[in-house]
Amino acid sequence: MLDIKRIEEEPQKFKDNLKNRGGDSSEIDRILELNKKRKESIAEAEEKKAELNRVSKEIALMKKNKEDANDKIMAMRELGSTVKNLEKTAAEVKDNFEMQLAGIPNLCHDSVPVGASEDENKLVHRVGEPKKLSFAAKTHDEIGEQLGLLDFDRAAKVTGARFAFLRGQVARLERALAQFMLDTHVEEHGYEEFVTPYMVNEKALFGTGQFPKFKEDVFHIEPLPYHLIPTAEVTLTNYFADEMLSADDLPYMFTAFSPCFRSEAGSHGRDTKGLIRQHQFHKVEMVHLAHPDKSYEMHDKMLGHAESILKSLELPYEVVALCTGDIGFSAAKCYDINVWLPGQDTYREISSCSNCEDFQARRANIRFKEKGEKKPKYVHTLNGSGLAVGRTLLAVLENYQQEDGSVLIPEVLRKYMNGKDKIVAI
RNA sequence: GGAGGGAUGGCAGAGUGGUUGAAUGCACUAGUCUUGAAAACUAGCAGCCCUUCACGGGGCUCCAGGGUUCGAAUCCCUGUCCCUCCGCCA
Numbered sequence: 001m002l003d004i005k006r007i008e009e010e011p012q013k014f015k016d017n018l019k020n021r022g023g024d025s026s027e028i029d030r031i032l033e034l035n036k037k038r039k040e041s042i043a044e045a046e047e048k049k050a051e052l053n054r055v056s057k058e059i060a061l062m063k064k065n066k067e068d069a070n071d072k073i074m075a076m077r078e079l080g081s082t083v084k085n086l087e088k089t090a091a092e093v094k095d096n097f098e099m100q101l102a103g104i105p106n107l108c109h110d111s112v113p114v115g116a117s118e119d120e121n122k123l124v125h126r127v128g129e130p131k132k133l134s135f136a137a138k139t140h141d142e143i144g145e146q147l148g149l150l151d152f153d154r155a156a157k158v159t160g161a162r163f164a165f166l167r168g169q170v171a172r173l174e175r176a177l178a179q180f181m182l183d184t185h186v187e188e189h190g191y192e193e194f195v196t197p198y199m200v201n202e203k204a205l206f207g208t209g210q211f212p213k214f215k216e217d218v219f220h221i222e223p224l225p226y227h228l229i230p231t232a233e234v235t236l237t238n239y240f241a242d243e244m245l246s247a248d249d250l251p252y253m254f255t256a257f258s259p260c261f262r263s264e265a266g267s268h269g270r271d272t273k274g275l276i277r278q279h280q281f282h283k284v285e286m287v288h289l290a291h292p293d294k295s296y297e298m299h300d301k302m303l304g305h306a307e308s309i310l311k312s313l314e315l316p317y318e319v320v321a322l323c324t325g326d327i328g329f330s331a332a333k334c335y336d337i338n339v340w341l342p343g344q345d346t347y348r349e350i351s352s353c354s355n356c357e358d359f360q361a362r363r364a365n366i367r368f369k370e371k372g373e374k375k376p377k378y379v380h381t382l383n384g385s386g387l388a389v390g391r392t393l394l395a396v397l398e399n400y401q402q403e404d405g406s407v408l409i410p411e412v413l414r415k416y417m418n419g420k421d422k423i424v425a426i
Numbered sequence: 427g428g429a430g431g432g433a434u435g436g437c438a439g440a441g442u443g444g445u446u447g448a449a450u451g452c453a454c455u456a457g458u459c460u461u462g463a464a465a466a467c468u469a470g471c472a473g474c475c476c477u478u479c480a481c482g483g484g485g486c487u488c489c490a491g492g493g494u495u496c497g498a499a500u501c502c503c504u505g506u507c508c509c510u511c512c513g514c515c516a
Contacts, residue, residue, distance in 0.1 A: 042476055046485045053485085056497045062446040069496080076496040094475095244436055244473095369475095370434075372455065374471075376436095 001362040002104055004035055019095035020114050020324035027104060034097040041093045045086035052079050102206070103213050106359040108324050109296075109333040115323030120377040121336070122323065126314030127307070130340045135403045139343035139354045140394035144170060146405050150275075161272070162264065162279040163193035166393075173396065173409070174282065174417035178257050178389050181309055183384055189305045191255035191286065196235035198259060199226040203240040207364030209356075211257030216265045219279075223284040230263035233383040235288035238364050244376060245368035251290040251298055255386065258283060275394045276348065284388035288382040289366065290409050292358065295380035296333075299355040299366070302384045303335050306351045309387050312412045315395050316340035318347050332357040343398040350391045 007014050015025035031089060055076055062069040113122045144150025155163040166174055184190040199221060205211040208232060210218060219228040229235060236254045242417035259282050271277035286305060290298040303319065310317045322334040331354035338347035358378035361367070367376040400408040407423040414421055 046476065050484055051447065052496080057445060059496055063444080067441090073496045080496070246436080268443080369454085374455090376473075 001102060001359060002107065003358075003362070004101060006107075008035070010332075013119070013185055014104075014107065016106065017324070020108065021327070022325050023105065023107055024389055027100070031097070031100055031104065034100055035094070038090075038093050038097045041086070041090040045083065045090045048079060048083045048086055052076060052083055055079075089144075091362060099212070099226070102363070105329045106243055106332050106334070106356060108327060109355070109357075111321075112327060113321060113323040114334055116325040118323075118326045120323040121320040121326055124319040124321055126318040126333065127311065127312065128340070130316050131342060131399060133342060133401075133403075137342035137345070137398065138401060139274060140341075142343070142399040143397045143401050143405070146425065147407070147423060149423070161275065164275060164278060164390075168426060169417070169420070170393070170397075171207065172417060173387060173413070173423065174393050176413045177392050178282060178284060180293065180312075181389070181392075182255065182257055184309060184312070185255045185284070185286065185305060191253045191382045194232075194236060194239075194256040196229075196239075196256050196258060198229050198261075199224075200229055200234050200238070201225060202227070204234055204241070204364075207238045207241055208234045208360050209363065210234065213329065217263055218407075219261050219263055229258065230262050231260050231283060231383075231385075232256040232258040232285035233287060236285060237289075237366075237381050237383060238358055240289065240366050241364040243366060243380065245366070247291065247368050247370045250368060250379065251288050251294065254287045254289075256285050257389075258285065258288060271397050275390045278390060281391075284386050284389060286382075286384045286386040289361075289379045292377060292380050293353050295357060295382060296384075297355065298380075299333065299335075299351070299382055302382055302386075303337075303353045305382055306337055306353055309392075310337065310339060310350070313392070313396065315392075315399055315412045317350070328352070328354060330354070330356045330359050332359065337387075339395045341398050343400070348352055348391065350395065351385040351387045354382060356381045356383070388391060 001219060002014070007028065011028055014027045019025040027295065055072055057068045059072050061078070062072070062154065081270060085186055093111055113120060115121065138146075141150060141152065144166075146153075147170065149167045151165040151167065152163075155165050158165075182193060186193050187315060202211055202225065205218065205227060207217075219231050221227060235258075239254070240252075259280055260320055261280050264277060267277060269418040273280075284303055288295075288298050288302060307317070307319070317337055317339045320330075320336050322328075327334050334354040336349050337351040337353070339350050340346075357380050360381045361378035362382075366379050368379050368382070369376050396410060396413075402422075404407060405425060409417050409421050410421060
């Protein structure tokens with residue numbers, strides 16, 4: 001949620017931002033108009049309400065002194081219903097205003113490159129050389145199916161499109177990856193590990209910005225008012241919703257391994273083969289709640305934590321700074337990490353690290369008090385994948401494939417694979 | 427699933443129709459005292475919104491939403507969550 005006071009102060013800045021993000025800048029004018037109406041309706045209702053309160057106190061005094069207050073009571077009876085109507089109108093105007101405001105994306109940080117689409121994202125750096133294979137690279141789904149350890153057809157039979165069975169050593173590799181990521185974040189990067197709910201209510205999804213605008217992207221659990229999490233960002237970020245934190249406790253660094261569920265509405269026909277775009281996948285998520293003055297420092301750290309996993313796995317990757325046209329709704333700044341996939345002959349997203357500044361904290365009402373200061377402030381929230389496990393698995397399959405169809409196991413994972421160094425066909 | 431109890435400020439916890447936005451304690455901030463700290467003492471201290479250059483003024487909020495009343499933390503209805511007991515169950 002944007003701060004309406006900042007929009008009032010610098011409307012042009014927010015219009016430019018919205019335009020750069022591919023939105024309609026006139027929405028800002030509409031918001032300001034609604035805000036004006038909101039203030040007017042509040043002033044009108046409160047003026048009458050003040051009179052009602054004042055006279056009610058007079059009545060209390062008169063009663064105490066055993067005076068007759070009937071005239072005033074009758075007058076207030078009438079004023080009461082006027083107030084009720086004015087308050088109802090004011091509430092409607094306010095709801096409308098807040099709904100519109102909740103649909104406006106975050107203000108981008110000044111360093112975010114202006115651009116219309118992902119083609120204008122800015123390359124930050126590349127690490128590792130894409131491997132030159134001495135044979136024609138296969139895609140991970142070919143490798144997995146030839147090994148007999150990745151099965152999309154039977155998943156389609158049991159569930160439907162965009163699901164998969166992992167078997168045997170590939171299933172274990174998935175578990176090994178998750179374990180390795182969690183261990184690294186907890187032992188080396190200082191995160192606190194969580195197991196979180198996999199279903200959340202609407203309030204939580206509003207808090208992180210998925211609702212109301214991106215409702216169709218998440219799965220709804222009929223008949224409960226719950227939704228499957230699209231990412232543990234939702235549960236971890238909302239953990240302290242409606243709470244007052246202490247500045248001394250910042251930053252919080254949370255991590256959780258969780259399944260993620262996405263409807264992938266609107267992506268029909270894209271990445272239909274393989275593990276790249278599934279309705280269900282596993283992810284190790286990182287979330288920071290940071291002091292506003294420190295959040296960009298923390299953002300760089302978080303990016304480093306995600307990168308360290310790829311470095312350990314010796315997977316080539318690139319980091320790009322997303323441009324205004326590609327950045328997510330809640331983010332003020334975002335880095336994507338794209339991993340090299342020989343089978344696809346390209347880099348594909350494996351992590352996204354965002355600083356949402358106070359955008360989510362306003363929505364979820366997560367504040368903190370600074371020593372010696374009276375006013376509470378909103379924390380800054382950051383989230384990043386560390387990493388998407390399914391996509392890491394496919395990156396390992398494609399980068400470590402051998403000519404004979406087997407797959408080498410990265411050094412750091414072998415202790416999680418009972419010492420094995422290779423996956424072979426069953 | 428059945429029966430009962432509860433939800434109040436950063437925290438704990440009073441308060442059952444009228445100057446109660448809320449006693450008290452803790453925490454926090456400032457001061458006195460002290461070489462310094464602690465203790466003690468004194469004072470301050472909820473949030474959000476509207477208005478004002480400012481001082482200030484006003485409104486809302488005691489889980490949420492309705493209702494009764496001139497007036498609700500307090501009474502009534504609905505919902506949510508938590509706790510205890512019984513049943514069932516991984």
